[in-house]
Amino acid sequence: MATEMSAVGAPDKVLLLVDIQNDFCEGGSLPVAGSAAIFPVVNQWIDKALAEHWLIVASRDWHPVDHCSFRQSGGPWPQHCVQDSPGARFHPAVQLPDSAIRVSKGSAFDVDAYSAFDGTGLASFLRRRGVTTVYVAGLALDVCVRATVLDALRNGFRVVLIGDATRAVDGAAAAGVIRELEEAGARLHPDPA
Numbered sequence: 435m436a437t438e439m440s441a442v443g444a445p446d447k448v449l450l451l452v453d454i455q456n457d458f459c460e461g462g463s464l465p466v467a468g469s470a471a472i473f474p475v476v477n478q479w480i481d482k483a484l485a486e487h488w489l490i491v492a493s494r495d496w497h498p499v500d501h502c503s504f505r506q507s508g509g510p511w512p513q514h515c516v517q518d519s520p521g522a523r524f525h526p527a528v529q530l531p532d533s534a535i536r537v538s539k540g541s542a543f544d545v546d547a548y549s550a551f552d553g554t555g556l557a558s559f560l561r562r563r564g565v566t567t568v569y570v571a572g573l574a575l576d577v578c579v580r581a582t583v584l585d586a587l588r589n590g591f592r593v594v595l596i597g598d599a600t601r602a603v604d605g606a607a608a609a610g611v612i613r614e615l616e617e618a619g620a621r622l623h624p625d626p627a
Contacts, residue, residue: 452572457521493550496538548581571599
């Protein structure tokens, strides 16, 4: 029986937006420099995905209080993206449609998760939907975007990193991370054309 999705061509692509949350943007508790510059690019890609009937998935850090990644718990990061806090919300400048699938990660007290695929079941969900190519954008290039791209490749997906729609915590490391991801098999796409 044909599904509504197959009626529009059952696209094999997903736009995966990684952790574009208030705490990772300017004014947040763990801001990525230049993060505001990605918003217009991300919104162009959202428009493209909607027009071409791609899936849109938005991952988010969704940490409990005293999460193991927080400095006060012995982790490397300041407290960020605590469940139901304003900092954990998706940034309002990103025009995330209601139809976007939300994926929460890092929700256990004692286990961290950088990749959108880590413990979320996302890979099997995308396979069931017929996805073969994952377009990745978001924050931060050298942390959660990197981990997500590498996991997507390990799970057998073709991966396109949208270079203009990501920024790194360590700007000096960005070129090296992009080189690493390309060498692992990802393709870099600078614009939504």
